[in-house]
Amino acid sequence: xxxxxxxxxxxxxxxxxxxxxxxxxxxxxxxxxxxxxxxxxxxxxxxxxxxxxxxxxxxxxxxxxxxxxxxxxxxxxxxxxxxxxxxxxxxxxxxxxxxxxxxxxxxxxxxxxxxxxxxxxxxxxxxxxxxxxxxxxxxxxxxxxxxxxxxxxxxxxxxxxxxxxxxxxxxxxxxxxxxxxxxxxxxxxxx
Numbered sequence: 001x002x003x004x005x006x007x008x009x010x011x012x013x014x015x016x017x018x019x020x021x022x023x024x025x026x027x028x029x030x031x032x033x034x035x036x037x038x039x040x041x042x043x044x045x046x047x048x049x050x051x052x053x054x055x056x057x058x059x060x061x062x063x064x065x066x067x068x069x070x071x072x073x074x075x076x077x078x079x080x081x082x083x084x085x086x087x088x089x090x091x092x093x094x095x096x097x098x099x100x101x102x103x104x105x106x107x108x109x110x111x112x113x114x115x116x117x118x119x120x121x122x123x124x125x126x127x128x129x130x131x132x133x134x135x136x137x138x139x140x141x142x143x144x145x146x147x148x149x150x151x152x153x154x155x156x157x158x159x160x161x162x163x164x165x166x167x168x169x170x171x172x173x174x175x176x177x178x179x180x181x182x183x184x185x186x187x188x189x190x191x
Contacts, residue, residue, distance in 0.1 A: 018050060019050070019175070019177045020049065020050050020053035020054075020094070020167075020175055021047055021048065021049055021050070021053060021056070021059075021165070021167055021175065021177070022047075022048045022177075022179065023045055023046065023047050023048070023059070023087070023163075023165060023179060024045070024046045024048065025043050025044070025045050025181055026041075026043050026044045026045075027041070027043070027182075027184050028043060028138065028139060028161050028181050028182065028183050028184065029139065029144075029147075029182075029183050029184035029185050030139060030143075030144035030147075030148075030185055031185070032144075032148065032185065038141060038144045038145070038148070040137060040139045040140075040141065040144060042135045042136060042137050043135070043136060043137070043138045043139070044133065044134070044135045045087055045088075045133070045134050045135075045136065046132055046133045047059065047088055047091045047132040047133075048125065048126070048132070049091070049092065049093045049094035049095075049125065049126055049132070050094045050125050051094045051095075051123035051124050051125050052093075052094050052095070052123040053093045053094035053169075054093045054116065054169040054170045054171050054173075055090075055091065055092055055093040055115075055116060055169070055170040056088060056090065056091040056092075056093065056167045056168065056169055056170070057090060057168045057169065057170055058086060058088060058089055058090065058167070058168050059086070059087045059088040059091065059165055059166070059167045059168075060084070060085065060086055060087065060165070060166050060168075061083070061084070061085060061086075061087050061163050061164065061165050061166075062082055062083065062084050062163070062164045063082060063083040063084075063138070063161050063162070063163045063164075064082045064161065064162045064163075065080045065082075065143050065146070065147075065159065065161055065183060066159060066160045066161065066162055066183075067150065067157075067159055068150075068157030068158060068159055069157070070160075073143070073146050073147070073150070073159065074146070075142065075145065075146040075149065080142060080143060080146050081140075081142065083138065083140065085138075087134065087136070087165070088131075088132075088134060090131055091129065091131050091132045092126070092129035092131050092132055093116055093169075093170070094123055094124060094125055094126060095114075095116050095121045095122060095123050095124060095126070096114070096121070096122060096124045096126055097114035097118050097120045097121050097122075098120050098121075098122055143183070144185070147159055147183060147185060148185070151185070158182060158183070159182075159183040160180050160181060160182055160183055161180070161181045161182075161183050162178060162179075162180050163178065163179050163180070163181065164176060164177075164178050165177055165178075165179065
């Protein structure tokens with residue numbers, strides 16, 4: 001019981017300037033071959049949990065494509081549709097089980113019983129858990145076409161994607177935060 005209390009005391013969630021989670025993404029965007037075929041690579045997402053952050057039951061997202069002026073991108077007279085979806089169906093929080101060693105010897109996994117309440121759990125900022133990494137197709141063809149057409153009709157500053165994430169924690173609370181990512185062409189899988 002004491003380790004759980006210790007972890008709760010170390011949780012960074014009391015500091016509004018430190019979000020409990022962040023998500024790194026590989027390149028968001030698309031590729032176009034010589035024949036004009038558009039390919040959209042999968043995106044690898046990694047959830048990083050700050051020290052003491054609770055496990056996550058799910059992370060949902062809403063992504064909005066922004067043009068070079070920072071405004072919602074449009075295709076003709078229509079605003080490009082935002083994306084909504086589930087990114088993670090469970091992820092680990094900001095702790096690691098040290099097995100009595102001053103540093104981890106073998107990565108602890110959910111499968112070998114490491115939980116925030118484990119006696120050897122210590123609060124650490126981590127994205128090391130296998131459960132915290134997923135690969136998905138996130139970008140719709142509509143976004144690639146709008147970006148491609150904008151680039152052929154006029155010079156445009158770099159586009160980006162504003163993503164609002166909502167994590168439902170194992171405590172039942174939800175946490176929402178925003179991140180911005182570059183929208184690239186070409187974007188290669190794993191970059």
